[in-house]
Amino acid sequence: MGNQSDIENILNIISDGIPRLYTLELTLTNKCNLNCLSCIARRKNKEIAYIPQEELSDKQWIKVVEDAVRFNVKEIFIKGGGEALYRAKLIDTLLTKIKKNNISIGIITNGTLFNKNLIKHMVQIGFDDIYISLDGPNARINDYLRGKKGTFNRIVKNIKLFNFWKEKYYSDYPHIHFVPVLSKKNYYVFDKFVLLAKKFKVSSIQIQPIQKIDLSTTLGKELMLTTHHKMLFKKNIEKAIKIAEKNKINNNFNELISKKIYKDANFNDVTDKFVTKNKLPYFKSNFLKVPCFHPWTFMSIEIDGKIKKCNVDGSKINSYNIKNHNLMNVWYCKEYIEMRNQFLKGSLMNYCRHCCPATALYIKYIKERIKEQIYQNNLK
Ligand code: SF4
Numbered sequence: 104m105g106n107q108s109d110i111e112n113i114l115n116i117i118s119d120g121i122p123r124l125y126t127l128e129l130t131l132t133n134k135c136n137l138n139c140l141s142c143i144a145r146r147k148n149k150e151i152a153y154i155p156q157e158e159l160s161d162k163q164w165i166k167v168v169e170d171a172v173r174f175n176v177k178e179i180f181i182k183g184g185g186e187a188l189y190r191a192k193l194i195d196t197l198l199t200k201i202k203k204n205n206i207s208i209g210i211i212t213n214g215t216l217f218n219k220n221l222i223k224h225m226v227q228i229g230f231d232d233i234y235i236s237l238d239g240p241n242a243r244i245n246d247y248l249r250g251k252k253g254t255f256n257r258i259v260k261n262i263k264l265f266n267f268w269k270e271k272y273y274s275d276y277p278h279i280h281f282v283p284v285l286s287k288k289n290y291y292v293f294d295k296f297v298l299l300a301k302k303f304k305v306s307s308i309q310i311q312p313i314q315k316i317d318l319s320t321t322l323g324k325e326l327m328l329t330t331h332h333k334m335l336f337k338k339n340i341e342k343a344i345k346i347a348e349k350n351k352i353n354n355n356f357n358e359l360i361s362k363k364i365y366k367d368a369n370f371n372d373v374t375d376k377f378v379t380k381n382k383l384p385y386f387k388s389n390f391l392k393v394p395c396f397h398p399w400t401f402m403s404i405e406i407d408g409k410i411k412k413c414n415v416d417g418s419k420i421n422s423y424n425i426k427n428h429n430l431m432n433v434w435y436c437k438e439y440i441e442m443r444n445q446f447l448k449g450s451l452m453n454y455c456r457h458c459c460p461a462t463a464l465y466i467k468y469i470k471e472r473i474k475e476q477i478y479q480n481n482l483k
């Protein structure tokens with residue numbers, strides 16, 4: 104997800120100042136079948152509990168998607184505070200509506216709960232991107248980190264089924280991506296990850312560094328890399344880069360090495376480095392100075408219809424719930440406007456300090472592309 108049209112959307116906002124909701128994120132359920140060691144949802148005193156009666160009904164989610172179509176949203180991203188595929192039947196219904204309206208769709212999943220019919224339908228309809236949180240290139244490492252035996256084999260079985268239907272329908276879609284969380288248990292196997300990706304025709308590997316928030320748990324602390332591990336990780340990733348290049352597997356390895364993000368794998372001011380200090384001070388418009396474009400382009404809806412201002416943090420829009428308001432009401436509500444004004448003054452929210460490194464890098468990437476386009480269009 105994230106492409107030239109994402110950039111064009113921001114260029115349009117720059118030209119007329121009107122916020123355009125580009126990405127809508129839907130969190131369908133907190134229910135999960137795994138018990139991953141790095142999972143904040145499962146580990147932090149079971150803070151993110153599964154309470155079925157709190158979840159939006161199928162009918163309410165369908166209305167959200169119909170609103171999104173009317174509101175010209177460009178991409179919808181499905182995720183869970185748990186495993187989204189617990190609501191596979193709903194996803195099946197939503198994806199027909201979404202693709203029929205030419206909206207791009209992605210899902211982040213642990214990859215274990217697909218069913219045969221859904222896989223076939225996803226291929227038929229041209230579902231865009233599936234991000235599978237696989238933490239090891241074999242059952243031993245992956246299943247230990249994901250907290251359940253059999254996880255690796257189920258993922259592999261499902262990927263094979265996707266490949267079967269993709270061949271049958273002569274389709275490249277959905278693109279499958281691995282999103283492993285870097286930890287003490289897997290820092291030395293990314294070359295093997297690439298080989299696995301090649302074997303199963305996976306499009307990319309996007310390593311996620313562990314964030315500060317995971318340190319709140321004993322197990323989270325145990326997964327942190329020491330300085331020695333980080334050195335060995337660098338060696339392994341250099342090897343992985345060569346294999347990935349040869350086999351045309353996209354990845355974020357170079358970014359992790361060249362920007363030394365891996366050194367921040369135990370968190371620390373990633374946002375300061377890549378968001379705050381990456382402002383665009385030399386452009387005339389205030390908008391170009393904002394540290395992050397999220398308040399103009401992004402909205403996240405929680406399992407109970409509450410609105411999150413950002414996918415990285417849990418801060419909510421207090422006065423609105425999607426159960427009682429449509430997307431347009433929320434998008435132009437006072438709290439969103441205040442947040443945009445704060446960003447226009449160049450200041451971030453408190454939680455931005457803990458911006459996810461992958462998101463921070465993406466913001467940086469988008470800004471660089473926008474700079475190029477603005478120079479090209481002579482808009483300076
Ligand atoms: S699959 Fe996701 S939600 Fe479930 S335990 Fe693992 S990280 Fe947490």
Ligand code: SF4
Pocket residue numbers: 374378394395396397398413414415416451452454455456457458459462463
């Ligand atoms: S946490 Fe990151 S993505 Fe979210 S608003 Fe702050 S800078 Fe933007």
